[in-house]
Amino acid sequence: MNAPTLDKRPTLDQIAINTIRTLSIDAVQQANSGHPGAPMGLAPVVYSLWQYFLNYNPADPRWPNRDRFVLSAGHASMLLYSTLHLAGVRAVNEKGEVQKELSVSIDEVKRFRQLGSRTPGHPESHLTTGVETTTGPLGQGAGNSVGMAIAGKWLASTFNRPGFDLFDFCVYAVCGDGDIMEGVAGEAASLAGHLKLGNLCWIYDHNHVTLDGPASWSFDEDVMTRFVGYGWNVTRVADANDLSQLSRAYKYFQEHSDQPTLIVVDSHIGYGSPQKQDSYEAHGEPLGEAEVKLAKENYGWPVDAKFLVPDGVYQHFQDGIGARGLQANAKWMTLFGDYKKKFPELGNHIDRMLRRQLPVGWDKNLPTFPADPKGIATRESSGKVLNKLAENIPWLIGGSADLAKSNKTNLTFEGAGDFFPEEYAGRNVHFGVREHGMGAAVNGMTLSGLRGFAATFFNFSDYMRPSMRLAALMEIPVLFIFTHDSIGVGEDGPTHQPVEQLAAFRAMPNMLVMRPGDANEVTEAYKAVLPYTHGPTTLVFSRQAMPTLDRTKYAPASGVAKGAYVLADAEGGKPDVILMASGTELQWAVGAYEKLKAEGIKTRVVSMPCWELFEKQDAAYKESVLPSSVTARVSIEMASTLGWDRYVGPKGKIIGMHTFGASAPLRDLLNKFGFNTDTVVRAAKELLGR
Ligand SMILES: Cc1ncc(C[n+]2csc(CCOP(=O)(O)OP(=O)(O)O)c2C)c(N)n1
Numbered sequence: 001m002n003a004p005t006l007d008k009r010p011t012l013d014q015i016a017i018n019t020i021r022t023l024s025i026d027a028v029q030q031a032n033s034g035h036p037g038a039p040m041g042l043a044p045v046v047y048s049l050w051q052y053f054l055n056y057n058p059a060d061p062r063w064p065n066r067d068r069f070v071l072s073a074g075h076a077s078m079l080l081y082s083t084l085h086l087a088g089v090r091a092v093n094e095k096g097e098v099q100k101e102l103s104v105s106i107d108e109v110k111r112f113r114q115l116g117s118r119t120p121g122h123p124e125s126h127l128t129t130g131v132e133t134t135t136g137p138l139g140q141g142a143g144n145s146v147g148m149a150i151a152g153k154w155l156a157s158t159f160n161r162p163g164f165d166l167f168d169f170c171v172y173a174v175c176g177d178g179d180i181m182e183g184v185a186g187e188a189a190s191l192a193g194h195l196k197l198g199n200l201c202w203i204y205d206h207n208h209v210t211l212d213g214p215a216s217w218s219f220d221e222d223v224m225t226r227f228v229g230y231g232w233n234v235t236r237v238a239d240a241n242d243l244s245q246l247s248r249a250y251k252y253f254q255e256h257s258d259q260p261t262l263i264v265v266d267s268h269i270g271y272g273s274p275q276k277q278d279s280y281e282a283h284g285e286p287l288g289e290a291e292v293k294l295a296k297e298n299y300g301w302p303v304d305a306k307f308l309v310p311d312g313v314y315q316h317f318q319d320g321i322g323a324r325g326l327q328a329n330a331k332w333m334t335l336f337g338d339y340k341k342k343f344p345e346l347g348n349h350i351d352r353m354l355r356r357q358l359p360v361g362w363d364k365n366l367p368t369f370p371a372d373p374k375g376i377a378t379r380e381s382s383g384k385v386l387n388k389l390a391e392n393i394p395w396l397i398g399g400s401a402d403l404a405k406s407n408k409t410n411l412t413f414e415g416a417g418d419f420f421p422e423e424y425a426g427r428n429v430h431f432g433v434r435e436h437g438m439g440a441a442v443n444g445m446t447l448s449g450l451r452g453f454a455a456t457f458f459n460f461s462d463y464m465r466p467s468m469r470l471a472a473l474m475e476i477p478v479l480f481i482f483t484h485d486s487i488g489v490g491e492d493g494p495t496h497q498p499v500e501q502l503a504a505f506r507a508m509p510n511m512l513v514m515r516p517g518d519a520n521e522v523t524e525a526y527k528a529v530l531p532y533t534h535g536p537t538t539l540v541f542s543r544q545a546m547p548t549l550d551r552t553k554y555a556p557a558s559g560v561a562k563g564a565y566v567l568a569d570a571e572g573g574k575p576d577v578i579l580m581a582s583g584t585e586l587q588w589a590v591g592a593y594e595k596l597k598a599e600g601i602k603t604r605v606v607s608m609p610c611w612e613l614f615e616k617q618d619a620a621y622k623e624s625v626l627p628s629s630v631t632a633r634v635s636i637e638m639a640s641t642l643g644w645d646r647y648v649g650p651k652g653k654i655i656g657m658h659t660f661g662a663s664a665p666l667r668d669l670l671n672k673f674g675f676n677t678d679t680v681v682r683a684a685k686e687l688l689g690r
Pocket residue numbers: 037038073075136137138175176177178179207209210211269
């Protein structure tokens with residue numbers, strides 16, 4: 001077969017599409033790892049969206065009203081990198097300033113999957129400008145896109161004014177069979193349909209193949225009917241290479257804003273030789289040099305050229321998405337300038353929100369709680385603090401997976417409102433019993449500038465842990481709020497009693513885990529984490545009451561900001577034994593302290609609500625709280641003991657859970673598992689040989 005020359009190729013569109021394909025092929029081949037097939041199959045789909053429909057300014061990828069593009073099929077990362085490169089998307093530095101340099105230069109394309117590159121194996125939003133969210137675990141990006149669409153609706157309802165349509169962006173997500181199969185995407189799609197998110201468009205790459213083989217081996221449901229059932233508009237493109245069909249489908253989406261839209265695109269995953277079309281052999285691997293050549297020959301490409309961007313391709317993108325985006329962005333900036341003159345307070349809110357700054361007075365009137373031996377549950381105090389914060393921070397918005405009454409996360413202040421279909425200014429989002437969908441959606445909301453929170457029972461954090469992990473990886477400040485934090489749940493029994501979750505979240509990089517020990521520690525916990533914008537927080541609260549400590553007698557709760565602090569100390573400072581606890585167990589450490597003190601044993605109590613913040617303190621502070629000379633140490637926490645040895649040391653004792661819990665009244669559980677003052681006293685005395 002003769003390789004056609006560049007001149008014979010029909011249109012610039014076709015050349016641009018084949019440039020996306022061949023850059024992807026070459027990058028995967030050079031890295032000797034990655035998926036070339038999906039970028040090859042999907043290139044026309046993504047190209048036509050970007051070039052002719054996406055409202056996006058490559059020269060300022062921060063533009064708040066830009067359309068969002070999510071590649072949920074993160075294994076096709078080279079598709080996104082090639083597109084970002086060719087569209088000329090600029091890099092944005094850590095200060096939020098647009099740079100001259102490209103986000104993905106041709107050198108970064110060549111460094112695909114290499115250490116320190118901006119082109120990691122799967123797209124990571126905190127590394128690469130233009131990557132709107134981190135994808136790779138299938139289904140997550142689809143879930144994020146629902147949160148972005150929620151954010152779009154909320155921003156429009158909250159900030160738009162007659163003549164000032166500041167926010168009207170659309171959210172596009174490209175999904176593969178894997179995304180459509182994953183539960184998280186199903187939960188999110190169901191929610192999106194219910195909420196009538198007409199600004200949301202999923203493009204389903206229906207290519208009949210997954211990693212193990214033909215999709216039909218495991219997947220033959222009627223996806224279109226399922227989505228119709230969710231309340232989506234559904235349309236189909238019978239040939240992924242037909243740009244006019246694709247255009248028609250995108251127009252269909254833009255003209256139907258009553259419901260979200262699913263575009264099912266029949267496509268063929270890319271292979272080298274035509275004979276291999278639709279085979280599943282070697283899928284998910286580089287093509288190999290011989291197949292690379294066949295593929296290029298097929299595309300009418302110079303077979304030996306590598307990383308070739310033919311003349312005119314960059315300009316073509318600049319004439320399309322570049323010019324359109326620049327103009328739309330400039331128009332918006334003028335509009336926003338006028339808006340700020342007319343509505344200075346709202347304008348100020350938008351500016352602060354997008355910079356992740358809190359509003360002036362964000363922590364005013366936060367509740368403090370009087371000493372009370374009976375006290376209240378930390379979920380109760382959390383509810384009070386969260387409500388005040390949400391009143392002070394207009395863009396703090398979120399909800400629970402059908403447990404808001406138990407989680408105490410309902411926002412009840414005047415004007416808080418519910419986020420319902422076509423009532424999009426509300427602050428209470430009702431996620432339904434969809435924990436995983438909620439986690440992914442709240443990540444998407446937070447990526448769009450909102451301060452999102454998501455709540456459920458701590459035990460059901462298991463149902464959204466994959467999204468929490470991505471929030472940590474993406475370095476975004478989501479608040480994950482959990483109640484019913486231990487076997488203290490009582491009668492609901494072991495299915496509802498978390499044991500290993502604390503240890504698991506403490507093991508997660510970049511996740512703050514906060515488990516306050518009384519009502520005033522709750523206020524201080526929120527105060528400590530709200531200004532922290534580079535990662536999520538897991539807030540862990542009790543169902544049952546605990547004493548509100550008398551802070552005239554014990555140290556102030558502001559010590560929470562340091563993660564751990566000396567709550568009560570031996571007279572003269574140097575203790576014989578240190579007692580450590582978090583959450584509801586703090587009361588028993590304090591109780592033991594009083595008893596031991598009465599017996600003349602020099603005791604210190606360290607409240608440890610947040611290990612991660614404690615680890616950030618300097619060595620001198622840590623030594624002042626846990627002096628290395630004091631080796632008699634006892635910890636008490638109604639959870640897995642894993643990790644406490646770090647603080648208790650080889651000579652200490654750890655009181656914790658070694659089994660699942662049991663269904664019984666709280667009193668009986670505490671006796672059975674040994675959580676009370678006496679257990680702590682006994683452990684301390686044993687250590688001291690008394
Ligand atoms: C949660 C999760 N499970 C498994 C994988 C591994 N994986 C990557 S791609 C893929 C199959 C993809 O099939 P499809 O979505 O149809 O994409 P295509 O192969 O057609 O590009 C799998 C299982 C993953 N990335 N995420």
